[in-house]
Amino acid sequence: QVQLVESGGGSVQAGGSLRLSCAASGYTYLGYCMGWFRQAPGKEREGVATIEAYGRTAYADSVKGRFTISRDNAKNTLYLQMNSLTPEDTAIYYCATKSSSNYCDRFSTYNIWGQGTQVTVSP
Numbered sequence: 859q860v861q862l863v864e865s866g867g868g869s870v871q872a873g874g875s876l877r878l879s880c881a882a883s884g885y886t887y888l889g890y891c892m893g894w895f896r897q898a899p900g901k902e903r904e905g906v907a908t909i910e911a912y913g914r915t916a917y918a919d920s921v922k923g924r925f926t927i928s929r930d931n932a933k934n935t936l937y938l939q940m941n942s943l944t945p946e947d948t949a950i951y952y953c954a955t956k957s958s959s960n961y962c963d964r965f966s967t968y969n970i971w972g973q974g975t976q977v978t979v980s981p
Contacts, residue, residue, distance in 0.1 A: 860884040862953045867975030874943050880936040880953030888931055889955030891962035894938045896949035905965025916963035943979045950974040
């Protein structure tokens with residue numbers, strides 16, 4: 859059974875940067891579709907970015923130009939580089955994948971989740 863473990867969260871001031879990592883185990887390779895999601899206090903979980911096995915990416919409008927998703931298939935690791943952070947980016951960030959290889963950019967189709975890592979951005 860696949861397990862996803864996020865790391866790299868923490869506290870940062872507005873304008874700062876963080877890099878999240880997600881290590882996948884139980885696979886011989888990362889899932890074809892991988893994504894990052896987040897859930898802010900009192901809000902529903904939302905999609906942030908997705909990436910296919912061969913590198914095609916998709917981003918939520920709110921993070922375009924600031925966040926970059928990437929993957930290292932040899933290391934079974936997913937990354938999210940977050941720059942120019944604002945307090946509105948404060949949330950628990952989740953790594954996710956799904957059992958199918960279709961429609962990687964459809965956030966609603968993801969069904970395998972990590973436990974999350976907290977990101978807090980102060981003014």
